[in-house]
Amino acid sequence: xxxxxxxxxxxxxxxxxxxxxxxxxxxxxxxxxxxxxxxxxxxxxxxxxxxxxxxxxxxxxxxxxxxxxxxxxxxxxxxxxxxxxxxxxxxxxxxxxxxxxxxxxxxxxxxxxxxxxxxxxxxxxxxxxxxxxxxxxxxxxxxxxxxxxxxxxxxxxxxxxxxxxxxxxxxxxxxxxxxxxxxxxxxxxxxxxxxxxxxxxxxxxxxxxxxxxxxxxxxxxxxxxxxxxxxxxxxxxxxxxxxxxxxxxxxxxxxxxxxxxxxxxxxxxxxxxxxxxxxxxxxxxxxxxxxxxxxxxxxxxxxxxxxxxxxxxxxxxxxxxxxxxxxxxxxxxxxxxxxxxxxxxxxxxxxxxxxxxxxxxxxxxxxxxxxxxxxxxxxxx
Amino acid sequence: xxxxxxxxxxxxxxxxxxxxxxxxxxxxxxxxxxxxxxxxxxxxxxxxxxxxxxxxxxxxxxxxxxxxxxxxxxxxxxxxxxxxxxxxxxxxxxxxxxxxxxxxxxxxxxxxxxxxxxxxxxxxxxxxxxxxxxxxxxxxxxxxxxxxxxxxxxxxxxxxxxx
Ligand code: FES
Numbered sequence: 001x002x003x004x005x006x007x008x009x010x011x012x013x014x015x016x017x018x019x020x021x022x023x024x025x026x027x028x029x030x031x032x033x034x035x036x037x038x039x040x041x042x043x044x045x046x047x048x049x050x051x052x053x054x055x056x057x058x059x060x061x062x063x064x065x066x067x068x069x070x071x072x073x074x075x076x077x078x079x080x081x082x083x084x085x086x087x088x089x090x091x092x093x094x095x096x097x098x099x100x101x102x103x104x105x106x107x108x109x110x111x112x113x114x115x116x117x118x119x120x121x122x123x124x125x126x127x128x129x130x131x132x133x134x135x136x137x138x139x140x141x142x143x144x145x146x147x148x149x150x151x152x153x154x155x156x157x158x159x160x161x162x163x164x165x166x167x168x169x170x171x172x173x174x175x176x177x178x179x180x181x182x183x184x185x186x187x188x189x190x191x192x193x194x195x196x197x198x199x200x201x202x203x204x205x206x207x208x209x210x211x212x213x214x215x216x217x218x219x220x221x222x223x224x225x226x227x228x229x230x231x232x233x234x235x236x237x238x239x240x241x242x243x244x245x246x247x248x249x250x251x252x253x254x255x256x257x258x259x260x261x262x263x264x265x266x267x268x269x270x271x272x273x274x275x276x277x278x279x280x281x282x283x284x285x286x287x288x289x290x291x292x293x294x295x296x297x298x299x300x301x302x303x304x305x306x307x308x309x310x311x312x313x314x315x316x317x318x319x320x321x322x323x324x325x326x327x328x329x330x331x332x333x334x335x336x337x338x339x340x341x342x343x344x345x346x347x348x349x350x351x352x353x354x355x356x357x358x359x360x361x362x363x364x365x366x367x368x369x370x371x372x373x374x375x376x377x378x379x380x381x
Numbered sequence: 382x383x384x385x386x387x388x389x390x391x392x393x394x395x396x397x398x399x400x401x402x403x404x405x406x407x408x409x410x411x412x413x414x415x416x417x418x419x420x421x422x423x424x425x426x427x428x429x430x431x432x433x434x435x436x437x438x439x440x441x442x443x444x445x446x447x448x449x450x451x452x453x454x455x456x457x458x459x460x461x462x463x464x465x466x467x468x469x470x471x472x473x474x475x476x477x478x479x480x481x482x483x484x485x486x487x488x489x490x491x492x493x494x495x496x497x498x499x500x501x502x503x504x505x506x507x508x509x510x511x512x513x514x515x516x517x518x519x520x521x522x523x524x525x526x527x528x529x530x531x532x533x534x535x536x537x538x539x540x541x542x543x544x
Pocket of ligand 1: 319320321325412415416417439440441442443481484487
């Protein structure tokens with residue numbers, strides 16, 4: 001049996017999405033920048049997607065700018081806001097469990113004369129709004145807090161954080177790549193100015209995303225060129241954008257419910273049936289498809305590859321699995337001791353998973369965890 | 382991370398995993414960076430290593446290298462075993478990803494420690510080089526205990542009581 005439980009890394013492209021995209025490779029291949037009917041046909045398709053995405057996130061159509069994905073959008077949000085608003089201040093706030101691209105862009109901004117503050121998180125991975133309140137200053141130009149964490153799934157209190165940003169006149173950005181269409185998020189109600197989203201976590205194609213930019217937000221472009229999409233240069237990825245729109249269109253509550261049920265079943269049984277297992281992240285405030293465990297007395301890379309040999313896709317934050325041999329910065333930030341970070345396993349379900357697949361995965365996890373603990377001399381520890 | 386076919390075979394079906402009751406020597410080595418811990422148990426007769434078993438809490442490479450080290454050392458004299466290098470291990474495994482080469486040192490270290498333990502118990506002379514290696518390795522193990530707490534200690538108690 002083959003069971004894909006790594007939807008947090010990427011999802012398959014859904015059949016409807018693929019079908020919607022296909023004509024835009026050969027029949028409707030035009031460049032939206034062209035004046036002829038091939039061009040206008042492409043423009044129509046792109047605008048249809050833009051409208052769908054804008055509606056889902058509570059934005060106006062012209063507030064959605066397409067990009068090459070989450071990394072570009074996050075880099076653009078941070079660097080673009082920093083450089084366009086440096087006359088108002090050079091202080092930026094983010095937090096410790098952000099995705100690497102936000103943290104690395106932040107570190108780079110420090111070398112450019114910006115001052116960064118990194119908020120801590122509690123044992124469940126939650127940012128404390130009071131800490132934001134205490135950290136935010138007159139010269140804070142931007143606050144960037146992800147909505148749902150990619151590793152442990154913790155979902156932040158966006159509305160509360162947004163309110164604090166607005167009270168202090170700071171722009172508010174969120175990386176919503178993992179949470180988009182899974183958790184409610186609204187540009188205006190959540191007092192956001194910029195939102196990063198992408199397609200390949202929601203059954204769309206890789207290499208396409210968007211930065212939602214509230215009208216009036218000052219933002220320096222990342223790419224200089226023809227400004228094909230307002231504020232963003234580069235030939236428009238029409239087929240990708242069509243797929244992105246379709247993936248948003250088909251993401252609905254029914255599918256969310258399916259994922260949540262499978263995920264809950266998975267967590268309940270693993271916690272019950274694997275001794276010395278711990279849930280990483282918040283018990284309730286977590287992405288509907290995310291489960292993240294730590295198993296004492298085993299190493300995560302070994303578990304991932306044992307499971308892979310059984311046809312199961314998963315991931316880990318163990319030190320041995322990283323290029324730098326460092327444990328996951330997220331597990332460290334929530335205060336997991338080194339030995340627990342060592343044995344972490346992330347499973348992220350999708351709506352195409354079947355209950356029988358989850359049951360098979362649970363059986364294999366039990367078996368392989370036991371095997372690894374035995375070979376490590378830790379079956380009793 | 383791409384592992385060779387040979388590494389995956391040793392990882393999926395390791396040879397000589399387990400412990401030896403009344404072992405003639407037991408060695409422990411650990412990797413302070415990632416926190417992996419390994420034990421090797423040896424049985425010696427007429428200066429020849431007749432049997433080896435290992436326990437390894439660690440990554441794919443750590444388990445695979447333990448398996449191959451125990452295989453390669455079986456039947457070797459003490460002196461021959463001490464000459465084994467991590468280069469031999471990496472070659473026998475058909476290569477290791479560069480970041481994983483350090484794991485192959487771990488198994489060699491654990492074997493050295495087992496031999497050290499054996500020679501000590503026999504009241505035999507310890508070669509100067511082995512003495513130096515012992516100092517380095519035991520320091521590393523202590524470092525892990527500092528980082529990973531009583532967990533490593535418990536693992537050791539558990540394993541050594543069992544043997
Ligand atoms: S021993 Fe940790 S990377 Fe292999």
